[in-house]
Amino acid sequence: MNLKKDFPILKRKINNKEIIYLDSAATTQRPKIVINKIKEFYEKYNSNIHRGLYTLSEEATSLYEKTREKTAEFINADKEEIIFTKNCTEAINYAVFGYFLKILKKNDIVLLTEMEHNSNVVPWKLLSKRIGFKIGYLNIDDSKLDLRELDEILKKRRVKVLAITHASNVLGTINPIREISRICRKYNTRILVDGAQAAPHIEIDMKDLNADFYAFSGHKMLGPLGVGVLYVRKEFLKSLTPFISGGGTVLEVTKENLKFKEDHEKFEGGTPSVADVVAFSSAIDYLNKLGMKNIKKHEDELTKYALDKLNTINDIEIYNNHLKDRVGVIAFNLKNIHAHDVASLLDEEGICVRASHHCAMILHKKLGINGSVRASFYVYNTKEDIDKLIKGILKVQRVFGK
């Protein structure tokens, strides 16, 4: 699979070298069809949605709502269950402040895991400051969660909600959400899933996963920046407060009264980034054409190839060497070389990797490190990219050799 030609940015050179983009866990690149769709929207359909009684606005509205249908289909949900946000973080905040704010009390427990991204930690901490509930963390052992531990905790303590990532943005571990939801149901614990690192890489079926809330980002799956998705299980839609309220959400506002619309429009206050949402549908088309199973297979091949090669390097520590149940994310450190220095020197070779705690500070603390270098793969990456990464790493070690 070599799709580089579909991605105009990958033709660009940096430091006179071809871009080797290995930071798709942060944001992916966009194929030409997505970029063209944005242009087409502004040239042919630009207008505000759900408001104008003229053709342009009707067409724009229809394109926007068709994306909702396509998004729902992509994760096997109903279109009413899809709320567009600006990113995954906003989607999680939506669920936390639009729903959990109302049901959590002082003596409740919210359970997270040690592998959460800050976006699934900070909103809970903020709400906990207001309400006073306790936050617990499921342990990670050998890059994995222990489902028996989850069962034990839920059996002993009244946990109202488990908020968990579907795939770790550092370890790559895919958590078995279907099994986890089954355990949560047994104890009537709500489950919110951060799908930012999973939805782009594996088939998502909400009927099968059985989660209550599922958040993900369009820009991590070839879509434009500025589009996030919150899936809300139908039964919670009625009790969900419009967290982003305002224009477009209400039937009637008077000095005395406030009456929200009945349908999903009440959840998306203000003018959305219509062109970006519309172009997100082209990203889904592109992914569907490739097939999520093929994408996973391609990433599995790259991950295996990369791990095999990385393990031949001296003085390297790799934080998850498992191949099973993981997405194409590899975090590592070179002995005695700071992650920032590794990333800056790789940049001189045109190689884009991330170096930091990747917004997973609790996880890094658990690993006993301040940061790591992260390479993450997507549809456009090839084995040649990994060969260049390996060559780059060896060069970094040469530069820092004593």
Added chain:
Amino acid sequence: MYRQNILEHYKTPNNFGNLSNFNIKLDAHNPSCGDELEIKLKLEKNKIIDAKFLGKGCAISLASADILLDNIKNMFLNEIKKLNEKDLLKFLEVEITPARMNCALLALNALKQIK
């Protein structure tokens, strides 16, 4: 960024170590990357006669600390207080990319704490 100058100061720093006899102790910490510095200064009539640092960090932050300490020896405290980003970059003699500026500034930020 990783010119010989920077790498040499990182690999074989002139001022890494402890000062048992010191007048001012300064700390700087960058929580986003975990870099930590401790700088100790020895004064004589408000003039720096010795300076050492301890800590951990990337090549840019540690080399920058070493080069900065080289440059402040024999300076008066009121001169150090006036040092700014521009001065530091002049000392470093390399271009620092925007993303790495916080690394380069860590030691200078420690000196800024001098009252």
